[in-house]
Amino acid sequence: MPFQPRVAILVPAAGFADRWQPAFARKAAALTAAGLSVDQRVWTDPGDLAGHDLILPLFAWGYQRNVSAWYALLDRLEAEALPVVNRVPVLRWNSDKAYLADLADKGVAVVPTIDVAALDAAALADARRAFGTDELVIKPAISGGADGTHRIAPGGSIPADALGRRRLVQPLMPGVLATGEFSLFFFGGRYSHAIVKHPASGDFRVQEQFGGRETAWEANDAARALAAMALAAAPAPPVYARVDMVGDGAGRLHVMELELIEPSLFLHHAPDKGAAFARAVYAAV
Incomplete structure (x- = not known):
């Protein structure tokens, strides 16, 4: 019987209903077709993972709401030398959007970003002067699914959940309203497919839960x-x-950001429906 590598996909704890399951089914089907055996483990309490040939945090949803548990998991995966993709240093680096400064330092064009340790009205005023715009977006440095992300209109006040807290401040990029947000997908370093996501009328967030749509x-x-x-x-x-x-x-x-932890991969838009994704994972075993 041919060797069938065993893969554990980390999935959400209770509180996310079943929103992740259709995407899980697409990814699991692609991996199974490539000859992999797929298990589910809740990321906040995954149990013994030593019997798996690879661990994928593809649905570690909510890590931004339980940061200490997330970093503890990364520490454990590293300490036990468990096989993880993406690799733990990548996951740790990608967890905090301070990596945008790393990209900028290396010459990558990123959305202009100011990292504010304790957000207040003076910091917003400074950002407006620096960016040359009155329309701002604020977001937590560790965030996902637009959690805690707000558009601050000219003269707008700071939302209570952000006042005095560490926040990233960015200009509202005109393109997100005019042409949408573009997402490009790469597997094993090779380009696979791309989509454009548009926000609902009157919103700036492109996520499905806020009425966003993709093509x-x-x-x-x-x-x-x-x-x-x-x-x-x-x-x-x-x-x-x-x-x-x-x-x-x-x-x-x-x-705007790199998604290297638990991205929606929109495999239904991939020409091969995920075969390249599965091949890249198999090659990492």
């Missing part, structure tokens, strides 16, 4: 080059990756 998109050379440059700055080559980017007022693309 397939053919990434141009500039988008692919920017994505490749951003991924090259990671601590190690990621096995799976999503690069989100938006345009500025002149249409130039800027990286």
